[in-house]
Amino acid sequence: MTDAALHIHPTGHDHAACVDEALETAETLCVERGARLTPLRRRVLELVWSSHRPVGAYDILGRLDGSARKPAPPTVYRALDFLIEHGLVHRIESMNAYLGCNHPEQSHTGQFLICRECGNVTEMDDDDVRQTLRRKAAERGFDARSQTVELVGLCATCRAG
Amino acid sequence: MTDAALHIHPTGHDHAACVDEALETAETLCVERGARLTPLRRRVLELVWSSHRPVGAYDILGRLDGSARKPAPPTVYRALDFLIEHGLVHRIESMNAYLGCNHPEQSHTGQFLICRECGNVTEMDDDDVRQTLRRKAAERGFDARSQTVELVGLCATCRAG
DNA sequence: GTATGGCCTGATACACTGTATCATACTACA
DNA sequence: TGTAGTATGATACAGTGTATCAGGCCATAC
Ligand SMILES: [Zn+2]
Ligand SMILES: [Zn+2]
Ligand SMILES: [Zn+2]
Ligand SMILES: [Zn+2]
Numbered sequence A, B: 001m002t003d004a005a006l007h008i009h010p011t012g013h014d015h016a017a018c019v020d021e022a023l024e025t026a027e028t029l030c031v032e033r034g035a036r037l038t039p040l041r042r043r044v045l046e047l048v049w050s051s052h053r054p055v056g057a058y059d060i061l062g063r064l065d066g067s068a069r070k071p072a073p074p075t076v077y078r079a080l081d082f083l084i085e086h087g088l089v090h091r092i093e094s095m096n097a098y099l100g101c102n103h104p105e106q107s108h109t110g111q112f113l114i115c116r117e118c119g120n121v122t123e124m125d126d127d128d129v130r131q132t133l134r135r136k137a138a139e140r141g142f143d144a145r146s147q148t149v150e151l152v153g154l155c156a157t158c159r160a161g
Numbered sequence C: 001g002t003a004t005g006g007c008c009t010g011a012t013a014c015a016c017t018g019t020a021t022c023a024t025a026c027t028a029c030a
Numbered sequence D: 001t002g003t004a005g006t007a008t009g010a011t012a013c014a015g016t017g018t019a020t021c022a023g024g025c026c027a028t029a030c
Helices: A015-033 A039-048 A057-064 A073-085 A127-139 A156-160 B015-033 B039-048 B057-064 B073-085 B127-139 B156-160
Strands: A089-092 A097-100 A111-115 A121-123 A143-154 B089-092 B097-100 B111-115 B121-123 B143-154
Touching: A015 A039, A039 A057, A039 A073, A039 A097, A057 A073, A057 A097, A073 A089, A073 A097, A089 A111, A111 B127, A127 A143, A127 B111, A127 B127, A127 B143, A143 B127, B015 B039, B039 B057, B039 B073, B039 B097, B057 B073, B057 B097, B073 B089, B073 B097, B089 B111, B127 B143
Parallel strands: A111 A143, B111 B143
Antiparallel strands: A089 A097, A111 A121, A143 B143, B089 B097, B111 B121
């Protein structure tokens, strides 16, 4: 599972540490909330975190295949639903794919920066942006309850390279 | 979709005028640009404009059926690609559906206010929002080239009603 | 200890969304 | 008229997501 293709993040950071931290945070959070991070859900979360690029549900499904049984689509989607509900994973709407969140403490919807070159996605989670959108919508009489913000462009690394 | 979402609230506006204007603007624009707004593309645009709610590709496909021949999916998707390319239609990523644009003069990507009650969607196209997002992304070294902004909430009418 | 109820997973089948590919028809222009 | 480019028809398939029912696991109550 240490597929090199999954670790092409150009910053050369220690991604194993990202995964470890994400899993540990998830454990802690679920204990606090009385939510059950079952082995399956934990495994799905780990697979979502296999890189900083969004992962498709069927990619996850395929990689779960290594286990004894061959799970079916609902298995993955249910696990993803759980993880999303607890803020551990975000869905990238424009890609039909899923991305791990690295600060799931408070539930939120971030803003996503999608690099069209390397495919990496980073989350902004900027409160100014959130408030600006809320206000601009309110000026038009619209009460915004959830926000989807996804920007496509070039990340710092790919601009430099 | 819930029953409520299927209900178009009675804003009482003359929607036939919306459609007429949209089609006329499209005609003009395509002539200016040397683009060919063929009967099929015009019909698809008309169907997208059948309401202020995003329309699915297969909904369009179904309604095209009234014609002599029964078109296939690629027919609709190609027409939609053309319309999107010319800014006449936007794709709502979070709904896998398509919405007519009422100011397609300059190509743009707007911000969409999606009412979860009535399903109507209005476009903001606010330059402050656009610039704020560009700037915030740039602060993180990210060069944003396109933006997807979709807010879900309650429209003015549904809040009042 | 057993029963009950809730939650999690397995499994089948299907619905919805979008694309690859090749063939045919139409348009514009030389 | 011939030809190149564009638009549509048609078939088949790929990718994404859900409905539904059945079985398994675990905690609490009796
Ligand atoms: Zn990492
Ligand atoms: Zn990049
Ligand atoms: Zn209207
Ligand atoms: Zn509404």
